[in-house]
Amino acid sequence: xxxxxxxxxxxxxxxxxxxxxxxxxxxxxxxxxxxxxxxxxxxxxxxxxxxxxxxxxxxxxxxxxxxxxxxxxxxxxxxxxxxxxxxxxxxxxxxxxxxxxxxxxxxxxxxxxxxx
Amino acid sequence: xxxxxxxxxxxxxxxxxxxxxxxxxxxxxxxxxxxxxxxxxxxxxxxxxxxxxxxxxxxxxxxxxxxxxxxxxxxxxxxxxxxxxxxxxxxxxxxxxxxxxxxxxxxxxxxxx
Numbered sequence: 001x002x003x004x005x006x007x008x009x010x011x012x013x014x015x016x017x018x019x020x021x022x023x024x025x026x027x028x029x030x031x032x033x034x035x036x037x038x039x040x041x042x043x044x045x046x047x048x049x050x051x052x053x054x055x056x057x058x059x060x061x062x063x064x065x066x067x068x069x070x071x072x073x074x075x076x077x078x079x080x081x082x083x084x085x086x087x088x089x090x091x092x093x094x095x096x097x098x099x100x101x102x103x104x105x106x107x108x109x110x111x112x113x114x115x116x
Numbered sequence: 117x118x119x120x121x122x123x124x125x126x127x128x129x130x131x132x133x134x135x136x137x138x139x140x141x142x143x144x145x146x147x148x149x150x151x152x153x154x155x156x157x158x159x160x161x162x163x164x165x166x167x168x169x170x171x172x173x174x175x176x177x178x179x180x181x182x183x184x185x186x187x188x189x190x191x192x193x194x195x196x197x198x199x200x201x202x203x204x205x206x207x208x209x210x211x212x213x214x215x216x217x218x219x220x221x222x223x224x225x226x227x228x229x
Contacts, residue, residue, distance in 0.1 A: 002159055002161070033217075042221040043222065045216050045217070090160070104162065105162070105217060107159030107160040108159050109159045
């Protein structure tokens with residue numbers, strides 16, 4: 001158990017809909033990262049937050065947005081969903097801003113999104 | 117930009133066989149390198165890491181050496197077990213990039229008894 005909690009574990013929805021994925025980082029971790037894992041694109045970095053502020057942005061679509069709340073949990077909002085958005089969405093957390101430099105990212109089990 | 121390339125899978129081995137999973141990277145600076153493992157139905161876990169050239173990371177019988185001259189970080193294990201069946205990801209992180217990891221495509225390993 002990594003200590004990172006993601007909900008929901010599975011989500012099935014229709015094209016055009018909007019969903020929200022939630023992540024609770026490990027206790028004490030200030031950085032939250034979102035990744036998308038799909039068969040054709042592999043594991044793609046979407047966005048990073050540190051203590052409530054956006055710190056890095058990757059290949060995140062404009063239809064997607066995220067935020068980190070004062071209690072440090074984070075939400076990833078996906079709107080106007082398309083079939084191609086079907087993927088496993090991972091949240092990871094680290095103690096500090098440089099978590100990746102030490103490799104100490106702790107991943108949740110992911111939220112599997114299926115868009116029909 | 118920075119990128120990581122791994123050998124394609126799936127890789128199927130018999131128990132006690134020798135494992136090599138190739139990983140090469142492209143980076144503008146001097147990245148830290150990692151191997152993560154994803155067991156079925158779970159999130160990724162850090163397996164080992166190396167933060168500078170010629171460093172060797174090791175854990176659970178797995179090893180990888182940071183080779184700057186060949187920009188490689190190949191994963192090896194002398195004798196695999198059925199329990200090693202998983203997907204293995206090579207990754208890099210670079211100073212000034214906010215701590216995010218860039219992952220390779222992943223290599224699925226299946227070990228048969």
